[in-house]
Amino acid sequence: TTHYLFIVVVAVNSTLLTINAGDYIFYTDWAWTSFVVFSISQSTMLVVGAIYYMLFTGVPGTATYYATIMTIYTWVAKGAWFALGYPYDFVAVPVWIPSAMLLDLSYWATRRNKHAAILIGGTLVGLSLPMFNMINLLTIRDPLEMAFKYPRPTLPPYMTPIEPQVGKFYNSPVALGAGAGAVLSVPIAALGAKLNTWTYR
Numbered sequence: 139t140t141h142y143l144f145i146v147v148v149a150v151n152s153t154l155l156t157i158n159a160g161d162y163i164f165y166t167d168w169a170w171t172s173f174v175v176f177s178i179s180q181s182t183m184l185v186v187g188a189i190y191y192m193l194f195t196g197v198p199g200t201a202t203y204y205a206t207i208m209t210i211y212t213w214v215a216k217g218a219w220f221a222l223g224y225p226y227d228f229v230a231v232p233v234w235i236p237s238a239m240l241l242d243l244s245y246w247a248t249r250r251n252k253h254a255a256i257l258i259g260g261t262l263v264g265l266s267l268p269m270f271n272m273i274n275l276l277t278i279r280d281p282l283e284m285a286f287k288y289p290r291p292t293l294p295p296y297m298t299p300i301e302p303q304v305g306k307f308y309n310s311p312v313a314l315g316a317g318a319g320a321v322l323s324v325p326i327a328a329l330g331a332k333l334n335t336w337t338y339r
Contacts, residue, residue: 205238
């Protein structure tokens with residue numbers, strides 16, 4: 139009984155960690171605009187949770203089962219937001235299952251070698267998850283329009299998008315100067331360091 143109870147606790151808690159990793163998971167606007175962070179957090183959390191869960195049971199296929207649990211949880215959350223009056227695309231359900239299948243396949247193909255599962259399976263997840271989720275997000279209608287029309291209630295006031303301010307910011311010379319300064323600061327600093335070296339030779 140303790141053995142199975144532990145499996146349930148691990149599955150539920152690691153699932154909750156994964157679906158909330160970086161808070162990028164549910165909401166289309168952040169999943170789209172912060173896609174790199176989304177990909178890193180989700181592939182890492184999927185591999186850590188699935189490997190731990192899979193090695194605990196020792197059964198190939200457990201990672202896919204784990205990803206299926208997370209998918210069901212997220213679809214339930216999507217349905218809850220939709221029932222509250224938010225649009226269908228307000229919540230994006232990530233594509234975990236194909237990447238988890240690759241993880242299971244690497245564990246099975248290497249005859250349950252845990253090191254190979256971590257190295258090969260983890261690499262396959264890291265390469266495949268961003269690709270599957272980019273295709274998934276391409277099917278969603280304009281995420282920025284959704285962010286402006288339906289700001290998330292969990293956001294603090296200073297992070298709530300205001301459409302006119304965004305337009306003014308991107309068109310302002312102050313914003314362009316700040317961006318150009320940030321981009322040029324690295325080569326300028328490198329050039330300064332080189333000149334400083336030449337001066338004291």
